[in-house]
Amino acid sequence: MTPKIVFDNVTRRFDLKDGSFLALDRFSLDVADGEFVTVVGPSGCGKSTALNIAAGLLKASGGEVTVDGKPVEGPGPERGMIFQQYALFPWLSVRDNVEFGLRVKGEPPARRREIAERFIDLVGLGQFADALPKTLSGGMKQRCAIARAYAVDPVILLMDEPFGALDALTRVQLQDQLLETWSRERRTVMFITHDVDEAVYLANRVVVMAAGPGRLQEIIEVDLPYPRTEEIRLSPEFTAIRNRVWHAVYHQQPAQSHG
């Protein structure tokens, strides 16, 4: 089977006042259809840069990203994105936020409403469909953002530290809910985080990146069954994988070891 997303030697350089800064150096990765991949690494490892290039919000300086074999040339609704800062439109109700992408697509009102309803219910915000974002908690805002991304029926979900701003308890709840949603509405997910536990708990594979310059360090398979449960989270197998990822993130070799 051909992979869904292919990063082929993707490089990104940022021009600064004094010279340039290599944010991402020849990053290559294949993500299979329906796979859940998490990306962890220290700050400056280029994980957000890679994700933004896949989203089409940033151009690669070298190499390319292809989705279903087609090179990414700009943002598009087949690649949904979820941001750490939620990025909801505060003047729109939950329902109108979720309908935003459908309206852009030109879906008729009845159909918009029907789709929005379905995803609002899926993320458990049914009672808050007409609420404004300011009345929602952080976790609820992010659930609304997830529903909004799902509503346009993307083939991929790109998530940029989506739970980074939430407290530990809400974060665990949203992880479970995201997996639940993902199991019912299977999409290819690329999920960025700086939380090693989160990375292991969610993923089929954990991609560990290194900084200075940002690059791929190691890919670690998470050989644990879905649905993931608290039992799995507390199991010795989980701990073993977590330790491997932790080691890969916090005891990185210097840059030259990478070819």
Next chain:
Amino acid sequence: MSAVSVKPRTASSGKADRRTMDFASLGLNVAGVVAGVAIWWSLTGSGVVGLPRPPEVLSRFIELLGNGQLLRDTAASLARVLTGFLLGVLLAIPVGFAMGWYKVARALVEPYLQFFRMIPPLAIIPLAIVTMGIEETPKIFVIFLASFLASVVATYQGVISVDRTMINAARVLGAKDFTIFRRVVVPASTPFILVGVRIGLGSAWATVVAAELIAAQSGLGYRMQQAQLYYDLPTIFVSLFAIGILGLTMDRMLQAVERRLTIWQERI
């Protein structure tokens, strides 16, 4: 789920609290006004200052209202303010948007804007009178300029401070430039624009009276100018009150509109 049951209760008690607060502060407002009038009355009544006493001003007010002069003057001033203000704001919004959205427009317009902002609109009056005559045009022009300059900067600020992430969110949902402009940039900058509009209205009022003092045959400013010649202090007082009350009323109306349109904002 507890959030569901707790929320309505806190919301309603919050509203009740605010209502009590409103009544309390309204009471204080009224007390302040009454005290002010009392001080005015006692000072003028005892002859310490040579200003008219409240009853004199009140009877002049009734007289001017009765013979229709106050309404004519008010209508003349109001027409100037509204025409100049509306023209100014209607031009300021597209110009502000263009400046915020297109770097070229910004670079072209900004020097003029910064330069003219430094010149008080009143300083333009002599030039306006010489070039445009003493009819309505120069007065409306000066008011237009004052309200335009005040609101264009606010609109421009509003557009450039729209959250990039929100624009990116719209782009990944498939929105193109025009849709982003209409559905994200415009609503997101509305609070800024409304602040600009309110500042613009303030400058419009500040300018109309000065413009009428210099060259006019009607209006509240003209009436004060005439009254000054005859040492008619009660008429000056009536005109000043009229200006203050009208300005306040219009500002409150705009404030209500603002609150309505920006109800979605998170207030700290």
